[in-house]
Amino acid sequence: MTTSVDPTIMEWLKTEVVPEGLEFKPLRENRVLVRVKLEDVAKLAERFVKKLGARLSHETGVDREQSGFDIVYVYDFSNVKNLVLILEASVDRDNPIIPSVGKVTWQAVWAEREIKEFLGINVEGMPDPRHQFLPYEWPKNPETGLPSDLSLYTPATTGIIPTSANWKPIGIDPTTARSSLLPIGPYHPGVIEGQTVYVRVDGEHVIDADIKTGYHHRGIHRLIERRGYNKGVFVAERVCGICSAAHGLAYVTCAENLYDAEVPERAQYIRTLLVELNRVQSHILWIGVAADLIGWKTGFMITWGLRERVMDIIEAITGNRVNYGIWRLGGVSRDVSQELAMKARQTIPGLKEALTQLIPAVVDHPVVKARVVGVGPLTFAQAFDGGAVGPVARASNWKIDTRRDNPPHAMYDPRKISWEIVVDDHCDMLGRTLVRAKETFVSIGIVDQCLAYLEKTTGEIREKPQTIEPGSEAVGLNEAPRGELFYYMRAGGTDVADYMMPEGKHNVQGSNLLQAVRIRTPSYRNNAIIPQMLIGSALADVPIVMGSTDQCLACTDRVEVINDKTEESHTLTWEELVRMSQKRWRS
């Protein structure tokens, strides 16, 4: 396996960053895998996040059956060095307890709730011990029918991180506070999808807020793990119908990092082209939806009318408007012919001109300004601690962009394609609007460059897939329209046993399947900080603040639950569930 990690970085890692490391293993691109002892992870998190200014991309766990669990932390060091650090520690199967990193940084809190819920690993001293995807009330006490512990109505038992003292989960007592507690959702015209935002209002003033997601949980991780590499990409694409291209790209780059893929340049250009077209349509869509959220039907209509032009290009290239279906390991399945590229490129100036006229007019509208200036504030410190990604972070003057931070994936190479990173220091709704508006033009620039390449050249579009070494690991990062998208994969073949296979369906045991795939979507992070932005705003601003993160709940709620909640919800307790789930993996 080739590696491109600089030896000086390895040295720096071994001496300064993780002297506790037991094992160092450079992976493809700029990833380094380090194994440490479980006791050290909290200490290391403190050092990475507080001292070195790294970002916790995601925290997740992998079930290794008899060998216990692996807990995986992925840190992004891009502000210091060209490095993504994968930190792994083993967890004992019989006594699965890990120290909480959520106490150090809020970035880990949702991830830890997820780990607790799905793998049955207990997190010691986590700030917010409620359910993430299951209903808060689950499981109910069979005798009284009242919610048992871990429900919304139980006050948080442990203290909150000192740096983000405001972030307390709402401890609402149903007897006293119901009158002013307004659950927005699951069905609410402001948000298409199902979620519940609990806001406690004093008149029209929001004094407390909490968000509950999980209605959308579809078990995507499990589905991909069962389907294998080639079929999994179609599921990955359908995690989200708006940023499907970003999911496709992240999936294939992640899977290609498992082996030594040499993807043809033309294929990479096509991939980049589609991701950027996807971003253009997604941002235009957002501006339209935001206009609709503040009650401006005209804004919605005219932006969506323009969006159709982008959709036409996408449809001509891929054959579908939503799920492009061209992603394959080692390339793409469809070529963009030279005539098509030329034709598409001719429409770009017209599109650009229409957008230059329209978008400033929409953004500068005085009533729009009145609705966005100062609404939903999020300072840089809050954004950093909460782990905001994408336009939300960039609107808080935080210059992160996975396209730049992650070394050339797809065609995001400054030598081949030029683009700028848009940042804004308004730290509010206005900033988020402006960032998205400007990014639309940046993306159109990239689209133009890709088309210029495609209309001049021809070439291969797909490399023959190769064998994947069992047990290898990879991280795929990609800038989705809503922010950094994270994929973690571990190839099957070592630990994977028969339970992964539906009986009689697959002849090859393990070798063609993934042991684990973990997805962390941008909305997952941005949703976690919505309560922060909501507190103090007016009720009328709640939909637009929620909309300002461009939240995509289909993305947020993708992960896997071990046990089926509906069938046994009256007989199981939490402890029993944990025991059961672990038993099931063990047997």
Place this chain on the structure above:
Amino acid sequence: MVDVLFTAVTMLIMVPVALFAGILYVFLFRKLSARFQWRVGPIVRMYKDLAPLLGTSRILQPLYDILKLFGKDTPVPDISRKTIFVASPYLAFLCAFLAIFFIPFPGVPLLSTMEDSLVIASYLLIGAVMFTILGAASSGSPWGAIGARRDVEIFLIYEVGFVVALFSVGLVARSLSLWEIATRPGLPMLILNPFAAVLLFLVILGKLAIKPLDMAEAEAEIVAGPFTEYGGKHLALFQLMKAFLFYDMIALFITLFLGSALSSILWLPAYIIAVIVLLFFITVIQVLHPRFQIAKGMSWYGRWVLVFGLLTAIMVLVLRFYWVV
């Protein structure tokens, strides 16, 4: 006796006329907004191949909406206060409906010859909104309650403006009979007291929930506001009320400010032009504005209603005492 008979007959004729006028106003409003939004809107001439199935024209689209709603089930939520919940749509509709008899049509005085028809009309128009709020508040839905609260806030502002605008005209014309105001000789009130016209226009925006001021029915924020729990017959009544309110407010505006246009049926073309101009302005404002956030909207609206109210009052004083009209 002949007068009474004549009035009765005209009143009977007026019902379908006002209904169709209201429906047409709503249609025009929808059609114009659609055209401003780069689309077609309710289609005037149906495509030939679809005409057998979908009808030849959709000029009466709002009427079809209302008729369809009458043919649907009418849900009444269990948690609502049923009597008020059921009664308020009827009362609101009745208020807006009765108001048509007190506002003159070109050449047709109806009941507006009554001495206090201005007062009665203003009462009825206030009542229509009040019963809407009452129904929303009794629906038991949190969204209905919030919609009702917002409606009350904005209602308090525009009703003040409404009364000021109405009585300023009455004071200058020295009469509270709308027919007398309408047939008053001399310059129309639009030129004499333009501030009152602007004030009434602002009131119309609030009362008809036109875009920057439709916080009470804010879709994305509070579902459908006051109408969230209403369906079927009740919603149809509210829709009818809205159509009549459209007719009432526009007719009232023309009566008060373009006075002499109503003295004879021959003025009908001028009346129609005035209606179209008014609808055009209303539509342009609707399509060009997002909704205000409630607090900011209130302060904006309150400020301008206050400013124009004061200007109107000053103008009335000037007209009454220094410039004998």
Place this chain on the structure above:
Amino acid sequence: MAPARIKILKEVLAHYSSPMTLNYPSSVDPNKKYSTIPEGLRGVPERDQEKCIGCEACARVCSGMATKIFDDEAEAKRLVQIFLFRCTFCQHCADECPTEAIKMSKKFEVATGNRTDPANYVDTTLDLLRCGNCGHTFYPRKYVDKANELLMQKINPLVKDVVETDFKKVQDYCPSCRRAFAYKFDTHTKKHVWLEGQ
């Protein structure tokens, strides 16, 4: 205050006389009926009945399990079926089909009120071969021929003749019988290895 609103007014008035609306369900003006139906539109998959060999490749790569194979042992028929309600029109089966039997058509208006309508299925029925020894059904004839043809293209010329004669001997037997009676028929593959080693 004014400039932005005037800009918007200009924008909205730009299309006032020519709205961008198509008259979609109506076909009075064929040019204005559809938006874009590009060359490579992925519509409903269509299968060429002649070309399909019943090889299961489409069923294996289908991510949504829309394509399924039903074998009828008694009638000796194989049904290759795409259930359009589950199909995502992803073109994966068309890409992987060895005979290019599946094509994505440009048909997309397939809304239906009837779940069991035969139009919701893309069916191909093939005759299965019956094993001359055990009487069980196995692959369709076309599949066996295609596999044979592909084998002959790539085979080592040294063993070509042997394989050809061997294949003629066993072509009427099902795979398990072929394996079980490999020595009896003198068709064991070890033979080829030995030949190649020569």
Place this chain on the structure above:
Amino acid sequence: MGIMDKARIYSPWLYHLHCGGCNGCDIETLAALDPRWDPERFGIQLVASPRHADILIATGCVPKQFIPMVKRVYDQVPEPKVVVAIGGCACGGSLFYNEDPDNYAILGSPDLLIPVDVYVPGCAPKPEAIINGIVQGILKLATKKKSAPAQKA
């Protein structure tokens, strides 16, 4: 055909019932309402409250947590009503629902919960296909009206 029957066909109001899909069909449903197709030509409108709706647009494969909500929204829509299922997930569960290795989180298509009248396959269907499905839903709505008085009598 009486005027009331006509009114039913002339004024179908939609309520968008998201049953937990990937958002693709939802966006396409909204796109079907944008100026390029503009169903308001035929009186079709999107309404915010299920109490006002005639046609339910169901998208997505129902995750188990959505079951009570989908049922409740369906009950809130007054009769006569029609459900149009948009997209592969709403028609047959698509990728998310497998028969043999049962997906623990997904119930399947919404027609397991509520009666669906029109299916629009596709992933995601083009806006034209969606409008085509809605038109078929309108035709169903007309037949529902005709059968209603017969039941009463």
